[in-house]
Amino acid sequence: MFNIFSKDDFRYLLVNAKKEISYILDLLDDEDALDILTYIHYDPVTFKELKAFFDKIELNVLSNYITTFFDFGIIEMNNREEYQFTKLGQKFLEITIQFVLEAMLSRGISDERTNRIIAKEIGVKEIERLKKAKDDRKARGIKIKFNRGP
Amino acid sequence: MYEKLNKDDFRYLLVNSREEISYILDILDDKDAIDILVFLNFESATFAKLKGFFDKMDKNTLSSYIARMLDFGILEYTKKQEFKLSKLGTKFLRTTVQLVIEAILSNEIQDERIKEMITQRIGVKELAQFKKDRDENRAKGHQIGMFRTK
Numbered sequence: 001m002f003n004i005f006s007k008d009d010f011r012y013l014l015v016n017a018k019k020e021i022s023y024i025l026d027l028l029d030d031e032d033a034l035d036i037l038t039y040i041h042y043d044p045v046t047f048k049e050l051k052a053f054f055d056k057i058e059l060n061v062l063s064n065y066i067t068t069f070f071d072f073g074i075i076e077m078n079n080r081e082e083y084q085f086t087k088l089g090q091k092f093l094e095i096t097i098q099f100v101l102e103a104m105l106s107r108g109i110s111d112e113r114t115n116r117i118i119a120k121e122i123g124v125k126e127i128e129r130l131k132k133a134k135d136d137r138k139a140r141g142i143k144i145k146f147n148r149g150p
Numbered sequence: 151m152y153e154k155l156n157k158d159d160f161r162y163l164l165v166n167s168r169e170e171i172s173y174i175l176d177i178l179d180d181k182d183a184i185d186i187l188v189f190l191n192f193e194s195a196t197f198a199k200l201k202g203f204f205d206k207m208d209k210n211t212l213s214s215y216i217a218r219m220l221d222f223g224i225l226e227y228t229k230k231q232e233f234k235l236s237k238l239g240t241k242f243l244r245t246t247v248q249l250v251i252e253a254i255l256s257n258e259i260q261d262e263r264i265k266e267m268i269t270q271r272i273g274v275k276e277l278a279q280f281k282k283d284r285d286e287n288r289a290k291g292h293q294i295g296m297f298r299t300k
Contacts, residue, residue, distance in 0.1 A: 005247075009267045011188040013247060015181055016261060020253040021246070025175045031165055038161040073252035088252070091245050093164075096171065097155075098238055100163060102223035103170040111166060117159045134223075 023068065028096065032057055036065050040075055041093060044084035105131050174222055178246060182207060186215055187235070190225065191243055194234035255281065 005013065014021075027033045032054070039045065039053065047066070054062055066083065069075040074089035085093075101118065105127070109115045119127060155163065164171075177183040182204075189195065189203065197216070204212055216233060219225040224239035235243070251268065255277075259265040269277055 005267070005271070007188060007192050010191070010247070011184065012263060013250065013267065014178070014184050014188065014243075016264065017250040017254070018179070020250045021175075021178045023253065024246070024249055025172075025178070028164075028171050028175065029168060034164050035161065038157060038164065041160070042157045071253050071256035072249045074249075088245065088248055091241065092249065095238065095242050095245055096174075097160070097163060099174045099222050099224075099242070100167040100170045102238070103173065103221060104167075106221040113162060114166060117155070117163060121155060121159075 024072065027068065027072075032061075033065055033068075036062070037069070037074070037089075037093065040069075040083050041085050041090075044078055044080070044082035046082050050083070102134075105134055173218070174242075177219070177224075182211070183215055183219075186212075186219070187224070187239070187243060190233060190235050191240070194228060194230075194232040196232050200233065255284065 027037075036050065036054065036057075039050070045053075050066075051059065051062060057065075066075070069083075069089070072089075072092075073086055074092060075083050076086045078084045104114065104118070109118060177187070186200070186204065189200070195203070197212075200216075201209060201212060216225065219239070220227070223236055224242060225233050226236040226239075228234055254264060254268070259268065272280070
């Protein structure tokens with residue numbers, strides 16, 4: 001369905017969906033929401049289990065989070081009456097993490113634990129290779145831009 | 151790499167990357183940035199072409215948008231010296247639009263043009279059926295998503 005939007009419709013949808021987009025931004029800026037998302041991402045859970053695990057979060061607040069995740073199609077209910085991530089939800093988190101890594105590789109990783117996590121998972125040599133490739137591409141891009149002149 | 155992260159590391163990375171995440175999401179709150187992304191989603195372009203098309207945008211502003219999008223891996227620079235949306239950038243835009251549509255479908259569609267756009271693509275009957283199914287499922291605590299199986 002996405003592919004058949006015309007350029008104008010596609011732009012209109014993005015520009016006029018600020019309310020929806022701001023909800024997405026809020027989710028990623030909310031530690032409790034990220035905690036719940038991380039939890040469900042790794043283990044499908046019933047509401048009861050969620051309630052027990054996040055016992056410091058008020059019941060209404062927890063329900064609101066769940067409703068919001070449902071509304072955005074991030075989670076779904078499986079046959080065992082557990083909440084689990086949808087494919088769209090998986091993509092959403094995956095893209096977020098990928099962006100974070102891209103940004104970190106571009107800007108340098110200042111946080112020690114993050115540095116350790118990434119080095120452990122990717123490998124120090126691979127990080128250096130990725131960073132070099134990225135810097136080269138960026139330098140080429142920027143050089144062309146500024147050399148074009150007015 | 152993303153799948154290899156353990157739960158604690160995954161959570162740590164998400165919760166401690168607010169700065170990076172907010173940079174990315176600021177893009178979605180910026181009409182000029184969206185215009186550039188939409189343009190590049192439909193065709194790749196040299197800087198000169200972009201400059202020609204976005205002639206009301208200051209050249210330095212355009213350059214910093216491009217630099218930021220390169221930093222986050224949203225854009226890449228081709229051998230033909232053109233900027234184009236990377237795979238990650240394409241996924242980012244598509245996922246954003248999918249999340250927006252899911253959220254719009256969860257409520258009544260207020261905006262007439264968006265309503266027309268969506269009903270045109272999905273079909274009036276299909277949309278009504280989808281909304282009916284979703285409402286019923288939601289009442290049971292289940293949820294269905296428009297993009298779940300894609």
